[in-house]
Structures are given as C-alpha cells and as structure tokens.
Amino acid sequence: xxxxxxxxxxxxxxxxxxxxxxxxxxxxxxxxxxxxxxxxxxxxxxxxxxxxxxxxxxxxxxxxxxxxxxxxxxxxxxxxxxxxxxxxxxxxxxxxxxxxxxxxxxxxxxxxxxxxxxxxxxxxxxxxxxxxxxxxxxxxxxxxxxxxxxxxxxxxxxxxxxxxxxxxxxxxxxxxxxxxx
Numbered sequence: 558x559x560x561x562x563x564x565x566x567x568x569x570x571x572x573x574x575x576x577x578x579x580x581x582x583x584x585x586x587x588x589x590x591x592x593x594x595x596x597x598x599x600x601x602x603x604x605x606x607x608x609x610x611x612x613x614x615x616x617x618x619x620x621x622x623x624x625x626x627x628x629x630x631x632x633x634x635x636x637x638x639x640x641x642x643x644x645x646x647x648x649x650x651x652x653x654x655x656x657x658x659x660x661x662x663x664x665x666x667x668x669x670x671x672x673x674x675x676x677x678x679x680x681x682x683x684x685x686x687x688x689x690x691x692x693x694x695x696x697x698x699x700x701x702x703x704x705x706x707x708x709x710x711x712x713x714x715x716x717x718x719x720x721x722x723x724x725x726x727x728x729x730x731x732x733x734x735x736x737x738x
Contacts, residue, residue: 598641598736602708611637611734613679613715621675625717628683632710637734643706645738650691650699651679651713652733663690663698670726679732680714689713691735704738 602608612635615627630636641647658665667674681687681700690698700711
C-alpha cells in the first residue's frame with residue numbers, strides 16, 4: 558500500500574508543474590486613436606473658448622457738428638475674433654444693424670435711443686474708404702482671409718458724420734458679424 562501512495566504523490570507534483578506552464582504567454586493588439594477635423598469657424602471666441610462681443614465705442618460727445626471717429630481694439634477683446642480650421646478661406650461681413658433706416662442696407666446704419674437716431678458707418682480701413690458690408694459673395698465689401706488655425710483678430714473702423722445732434726442719451730445698435738467659408 559505504501560508504494561501506491563508514493564506513485565500518486567509523484568504524479569501529483571508533475572501535474573502541478575505542467576499547469577503553471579500552460580498559463581505563461583502573451584498576445585498583442587493595436588488601439589486606433591483618431592479625430593476627424595472638419596471645416597469650421599467660430600466668431601468672437603477668445604482663448605479658452607470664452608465668447609465676447611466686439612465693441613466699437615465712440616465715447617461721449619455734446620454735439621455732432623463734425624465727424625466722430627471710433628474703432629474697435631486692434632487685437633483681442635473688443636475686436637472681431639475668428640478662429641477657423643487651418644487653411645480655410647473665409648469672408649467676414651457686417652450686417653446693417655438692427656436700426657438701419659432701410660432693412661439690410663449697410664449704407665443706412667443708425668444707433669437708437671428712444672425714438673431718436675444717430676447715423677454712422679463701419680469701414681474696413683482707417684481712411685474710411687471701404688464700407689464694411691455683409692454681401693459675402695462680393696469680395697469688395699467684406700474682409701477676406703485664409704485661416705491659420707489660431708484666433709485671428711480684425712479691427713473695425715467707424716465714423717459718425719456731422720449731423721443734427723439729437724437729445725442726450727445712450728445710443729446703441731447691434732450689428733451681426735457673419736463669416737462664410
């Protein structure tokens with residue numbers, strides 16, 4: 558009887574050694590990581606994704622007996638900020654404003670306070686030669702550029718022509734900034 562027991566013990570040790578070698582080994586595979594970049598433009602989005610409106614403030618005046626010039630900031634907050642996919646050709650247009658005397662006519666822009674108005678114009682240049690329009694299919698009245706993937710700033714130049722001075726108050730208008738690409 559003793560002999561049978563010794564044989565069984567030996568078989569048991571061999572079986573244990575074989576089972577530890579069965580689990581040894583490895584296998585590999587791949588993980589595909591991807592993103593699809595599509596053409597896109599964002600308007601007035603600053604660093605960190607914060608949105609702020611461009612601002613053109615003509616300041617304070619008592620009478621409008623001569624032209625009043627104003628402009629947005631050249632870069633950063635206050636200017637038009639556009640960020641588009643690198644290499645995207647785009648056009649930036651400015652609408653007529655909510656108070657235009659003729660709807661959608663960029664040549665009749667006006668600021669309003671109560672029932673009174675102040676006429677003004679927006680330009681692409683400091684010399685006030687190129688009215689900034691919203692006809693994005695006409696290259697002459699909008700700003701065209703090619704995006705580089707970063708936030709690009711565009712400055713707006715404004716002018717209030719000499720005119721009859723209305724009552725005191727805060728005169729405002731809201732102009733839509735359109736980007737086509």
